[in-house]
Amino acid sequence: MRSLRLRLLALTSLLLAFAFGLAFIVIDRSFSASLETAERELLDNQIITLLAVAEPTGNSSLKLPYDMPEERLNTPGSGLYAVVRNEQGEVLWQSRSAIGIDFEPAFALPPAGERVLASGRSSRGEALLSLSLGVVWQFDSVIQSDTAYFALTVSESRASFEAQLARFRGKLYLAFAAVAVMILVAMELLLGWLLRPLGQIANEIEAVEKGDAQALSSDYPSELTGVARNLNALLDSEMKRAKRYQQTLANLAHSLKTPLAAARSVLDDPNRQARDASVREQLDRMADIVRYQLARPATAAPPVGRGSVAVLPLAGELLDGLDKVYRDKRVRAELQIDDDVAFFGESGDLAEVLGNLLDNAYKWCHQQVLLSVTQNNSESPRPGLALCVEDDGPGFPEGKATEALQRGTRLDETRPGSGIGLAVVQELAELYNGSVRIEQSKLSGAAVWLHIADG
């Protein structure tokens, strides 16, 4: 199920069905139990009434009045019946309501002194609940003393019981259904209210996409402000990146125009050798421009959500590679990097920084290169680095160090060779809020320091 709303509604419906079903069964059971108890009490009362109104007759029988106190016993087919039988099961008396109805063989004769509850059907097919009491009556007369057994049975039609139960159940169904519907409706409304900010975010993102808005508004519930803020940060960095790309492209195009114009103008030079040399020179200029623009960071801000790159393996790979390239020099390169030193950013950026610095060191060193990297000792989740590349070469000429680091914002000033590499390192350092410093190494050559601030 893809929709959160559907998921929640389905789950709620399922829970409601289960809970209400359980509640229904419990309530129904207890209701019918109490109904049964009431029924039994009613039958019991009737039996007691029968006993009260029964009068012994001379011939060891019982006589009951024509009119019973309970009116329902006097009305034929009322649903409440009373029968008195003797030991042989012969009907001695039956209430007027029971005229024409045969209760045999529905109810067995109960043992003397016992009440037996039974359900069965009358000869008319009416479902009945009956309570029978077996009594032994003592007849004391002047002539003799005698005892006789009688079975007193009072039956009530189950119809009213069933009707009551059905009525109750109907009401219960209705009540439960109403509550369930109310809960679901409330849930749906609540969901609409809860999910509205999500819809709002979607709309706002769409607006940003269309260019109608620059960023998302800040008017969100606290659970979503983080999302909105991060989205805004992402949008912001993307916007800066796009702007930077645009600038880079414009810079590139503009800076290529000058050498192009120069190359075109020298084509008219009648001196072929001079012409070729000039064109070659302009081509080199263009190649340098392209190389510089490609190597410098394309973004103005460090990438959002940057991960970490272990420095040691990359540095090791670079040294292995440079050892191959500068095999003739037999450079003794040394790494002073702990295993857990990490750079928080793009691994490509780290490769660019280390590659340029180490390549310079290999190029200029006499025989020794030293790369040391230490993690800043800070509490930051993304601690920065102090990185130093040293060699035993001639070092930078006095006063030229700062020149080598100069940003190539004006491309015409970038010079071929070492100019590009260090300028790129400088730009990358700035990207990560860092700085580059050139010092004299204890190895006698240059020591290029790169500090990267905590992220």
Next chain:
Amino acid sequence: MRLLIVEDDDTLRESLEQQFLAAGYRVETAADGEEGWYYASEYPIDLAVVDLGLPKLPGIDLVRRLREAGHTYPILILTARDSWQDKVDGLTAGADDYVAKPFHFEELSARCNALLRRAGGWASSELDCGAIKLDTAKQLLTVNDEAVELTSFEYALLEHLMMRAGEVISKTELTERLYDQDFERDSNVIEVFVGRLRKKLDPDNTLKPIETLRGRGYRFALARAAE
């Protein structure tokens, strides 16, 4: 020396082929990675120049495959992207050097030369065997400090022998490395050229720089100067 150039840009590939031929190399060319793999594994190659951005089989995979297959000749990669990540990946995969595009042919040629020389165990571009010195950068031969003129084929032959001074090199190998594929192979030609070289290098027959090992090949016999 037999070179393999794997480059998908037709203009660049053809231009490199012409320039390397002019510089005295035998050249095979391939326009994609699979073709490059075929030449690199089937032909006797001394050095491969492999572009990283190749169709069918990326250059870096080609390099890795060649190394896995046990080919040890030097490989130089050409990269257009010029990022250090690419360079490191290429070198880690087994390449020996890289040249970033665009480049001057002289730079590429110098790097190739250096790789070949290193593969022969020479540390500098001058192959110094005492009385006989061959400067591979300037393509200049001196015998007892006097310059000696060589034809381009003689130069190639001598370079091959001196590059691996002390090793026995079979006639077949020399034919393979010095002739074009479709050239009529006749081992007599090698004998003739070796004869001519001997005359030029050692007119008085005192140095005896090139030994003939019957049935096995030739060996440049002068010891390498200590470096």
